[in-house]
Structure formats: C-alpha cells, structure tokens
Amino acid sequence: MADKLDLSGKPSAADRTFHGLAIGAAAFVLIVLAMIAIEMSGRMGPVLDKMGFDYFTSTRWSPAEGLFGALPFVWGTIYTAIIALVLAVPVSLFVALFVTQVATPTWRKPIVYVLDLLAVVPSVVYGLWGVLVLAQPLQKVFLRIHEAVDGIPGLQSIFGASPQGRSFMTAGVILAIMITPIITSLAREVIETTPQSDKEAAFALGATRWEMIRASVLPHSKGGLVGAVMLGLGRAMGETIAAALVIGASIGQITINAFAPGNSMPAVIANEWGEADELHKSAMVALALMLFAITIAVNLVSSAIVQRSLRRSRGAL
C-alpha cells in the first residue's frame, strides 16, 4: 500500500485477475445452463421419435404400453400453481401492507423474521407434514366444502365429489405456504419504494389509511407486485418433493375437480424415475425440459416487470 499511486492508466495485475474471474464466473453459469439444455434435448429424442406431436397433446401416460402424453402433468402443474397463487397472493399482499403501512416497528421485526424463516424450511419438511398431518383433516374439510357448494353450478365441479386427502388442493395449500414468504418479502420491498410525498399528499387530502393505500401505494407498486407474484408462480411450478408427496400421483387425469388426486411435471419425475426404462426416462427428460423452459420464461418476464417498475419509481423520486 505504500507504493506510489500508479497513474499510467494500465490495469494492475489484481485488476486483470478480478476482471477475468468475474467474467469466468458469469460465463460458467451460462455455460452450465446451455449444457443442461443441450444434453437434455438430446435425451428426449426417443420419446419424440415414438410419440411425435402426440407427446404434447395426448392424455394417456402408460409406461406399460410405451404411450406417453404430457398434457395431464402440464395441467396439474398449472392448476396447482393457480390454486397456490389464489391462496397465497391475498395473504402475502395484506401481510406486506400491514408490515409496511400499519405495523409499528416493534411488530414489524418479528413478523418479517418469522416469514423469512418460513422461506428456509426445506420443502421435504412441508411435504411430510402435508402427508402425515394435513392430509387427513383436510379430507374432512374438503368434504364439508363440497357439501356446502353441492348444487351450485361451477363451484360444485371445482370443489367436486369424493374428495381425497392427497389432491390438487392439498398440493396447492402446501405450495401456497411455501411461496407466501417469497411474495411477501418482494411485495414489501416494492411497496416501500412508494415516495413519502405521495402518501402525505393523500393524507393531506383527508384520505383514511385504506384510501391512501388505494390511491398512492397500490398504483405506484402495481408493476412490482405483479413481478413478485410471478416469481412465486415460478417457484410453485418447479416445486418437486412437496408436490410429489401430497398431490396424489394419479396417472393421466385432467379434471377441474381440485379435490381429486392429480400429478405435476416435477412430481411425476420424482416418483417414476427410479424404475423407468429408456423410453420412460426420455419422456420424463422431455417433461423436465418443458418445465425448465416454462420456469425460465416466467422468471425472465417477472424480473423484467420488477426492474421496469423499480426504474419508474426511482425516476419519480
């Protein structure tokens, strides 16, 4: 450090090393992703040769006959993710609003802390808890819900007959618990970017707290909140072990009945990989690649939305 300051403008050895390491690390991640994509595309060959386009449209998944249709699992992935969002989004938003706008600092800390703890519980713990503790009481709750809505068109098919403890809905509930902390913490940060002046302006006009939130906070953070929700969606769709344990592992079933057992793309891979033959494995690799593409797309779109909304709100400051 005692050296004279070098003003030649040439990068020092340390600078060059840092530069190289940083580029190397960044490139490494991209190379790994690309290699995964290439390797997997190669491995899905056999099933596409056999099934052709039917792979994406057929609803039959029969390893015994060598027939593989991915549609039921795509449906299950989307359906459980939607259920999870419907349950998790309102809770997350209200928690985020409570923490940022209503709670005193004494309350804020423990709530944030507990929510962050929820985010680090391993998913297999949620899954086992779902199977061993939640499944049976939920079945009774499902039955009551079904009896309550029986006869109402629409609702009676969603909350359908002969509910089971392991179902789309059970998986949706578990996934909702898992994504709530993610959505909440992002929503919190987005909401906190609302300029104090906007809020004070609303109060100055005589707005109540709720009116202030509606008039200043929500319009300001809309984009960022959508992004937060989509990040939760990505997580819900990719969740494997928890879903595999509680979703019920039905084969080839597409139904709107949320109380029926279902299956999702990651769950079927986790369940069937161990005993699969070549073609069966190739069908699951193709499932994995589809999931890979879908989650990357969801993540890219959501982070783009979050970034754009952040730039806009910083501009307003």
Next chain:
Amino acid sequence: MKIWTASILSIGLLASCGKKKEEGGGGGSAGAGTGSASGAGPAPSGKATINGSGSTFQKAFQEVAIEGFTKAHGDVTINYSGGGSGKGRQDFADMVTDYGCTDGLYKDEEKAKLKGGEFVYVPILLGAITVSYNVPGVDKLQLSAETIAKIFQRDIKKWNDPAIAKDNPGAKLPATDIVVAHRSDGSGTTQQFTLYLEKAAGAAWKLKSGSTVEWPADTQAGNGNSGVAQIVKSTAGAIGYVDLPDAKASGVKYASIKNAAGKYVEPTAQSAQAAGEGLEVKDDLTFVSVNAPGDATYPITAPTWCMAYTKPADKAKGAAVKAYFQFMITDGQKLIPEIDFAPLSKTLQDKAIAQVAKIQG
C-alpha cells in the same frame, strides 16, 4: 438496492433448484466416468471395498447379509445403497457399482449397453406381496385374482359385492365403500403385483403390467410400501398391495389369495418358498414366480436377483464379490426367514451356486 439483491437472489435460487433436477436426470452418465476411473487402481489382494445398489425389496436382506459376511471376512467392506431396481440396473450397466440387485430384468437391447460385458443373474430370495385391507369387523378375507382385478380397477366399489361374497362363503361383509391404495412411485412391487393379475385374472385385468400403470382416478397413492400400508391402516374400507415385512411391521391385516391350484393360501415365508419349488427356470436363472403351481404356494410371490460381471476388471474386487455372492446363496439363506422373506428352494440354490462359480474372482 435492496430489491435488486432480493430479486436476483430469488431468481438465482429458482435457477439452482431447476439445475439440481436436471443434474439428477443426467446423473447416470455423469457418474459413470468417475466410477470406472476409481475402479482402475489395483487393490491389495484380500482387502477390498465393494459397492452395490438397486432393489429396495431386498435391502433388508442385504443389510443382514453384509453384516453376516463381513463378520467372517473383516478385510472386505460392502456398501449397499438401495435406490430402486432401475437404479441398480443402470449403475451396474455403467460400472458405477461392483454388483447390482434388481427385481426386474434387462431388456435384450439394454444388455448390449452393459459396459462390463458378460454378467450373471443370481436369484437371491422370494418375497410375498400381500393384499392388505382394513375392513372393520372382517378378520379373515379370501380373494381370487378376478376379484382383486375388479377391486383395483374399481369395477366393484362395496365390500359386500357379490364377487367378494363368493370368495368368502358365510362371511359377514359390511356395505363399506372400497378405497383402493397403490404406489405413487414407480415400483417393482407394482410390476410384480400387476404381472400376477395379468397372468392369473386373464382378460378381467385390463391395466397391463408395469412399474407404473394407469390406475383409475378415484384411487389413492402412497409413497413406498410403508406409504401404502399407512393409507390402508388409517382408512376404513381400504385395500392395497404391500410386501409382507412392511405389512407385518405396520400391523395391517392381509387376505388369503386363491392360488393356481384353487386353494386359498395365506402369505408367509413358507408359502412364498413353496412358490420356488415348481418354477420354470431359464438357463440364465431368470423366471417368473407369480401364479406359480403347487397346493401350498402363495401366488403373489416376487423374485429378486443380484448381478455380477463374469470377468471383473479388478481381481481383488471380483474375488470379494464372488465370495459375497457365495455367502448370500448358502449361509446367508439362513438369515432370510427372520426378515419374513423366503429362501431359495434346493434346486434353485444348486443352480445359483453353479452360476456364481462362473464369476472369475
């Protein structure tokens, strides 16, 4: 700035979750390179570590056999990691392991891909798969293959159905709804159970046989034998297929099944061993043991094998594998009844001993 890091972090997290899954998928081939590389070094004669993986059906036996064998051969270490028959076959084919154990066989086109060349199947034991049930008030139940097929296909949905009553003359059956439990994971147990129904129920069974079949939608799925047993135990009216040790461990009741000779037989280690007596065994010691002939035979009896290469690359490991295989089919057989499996019949054991002799250790 905070939101920046938060979103980047969570994106990174998601990406790494995705990555893990893909790596798991490609694990078979990635592991192959390291496995064969580490096996290349010559080990001092006598001292050896051998690794096996595969069938969870015989994992309980592998554990007691390894304990028994290493007591006598202190210089040999054996690791058996389970993971399922499919994994056992894959690892063995890629030479990640020194021996593999499996309930199912390689297809002919897969045999060409075995990196270690010629290998032998050695039958290890037979095990009964029970049809476990939970019907309050019913302590004895008899079922024929046709009835089981109808139950698991949801053709019959009440316990007092005439088809069940016909198998159980004089029994009082309640009008309880039947709840069918099956495996959520791909499984050799499902494979053998459905193979039995395919062979014994004939046209009445329409779902074919395999490690995963197209179960009707209104059935329940549990993970592993213990998962199915848990559903049966906790659900009134439930029925499911569970291997005998797990059925005993969880305390569920199980049915006597009508065998090929028309007799209803209870699943026990003895009735499963009886299935091994009159089997048609091929030259490579593979066979089908479901629906086997014999008055005392329990018909849903599943086989399991271990596999070893006949020309092992590493002599010390080869010798250890050979000695361990010899132990499993001779002295090791005495350990089997304790864990509720069936030892090999005398004829099968003699053939297995001849088979193990082909391993050049």
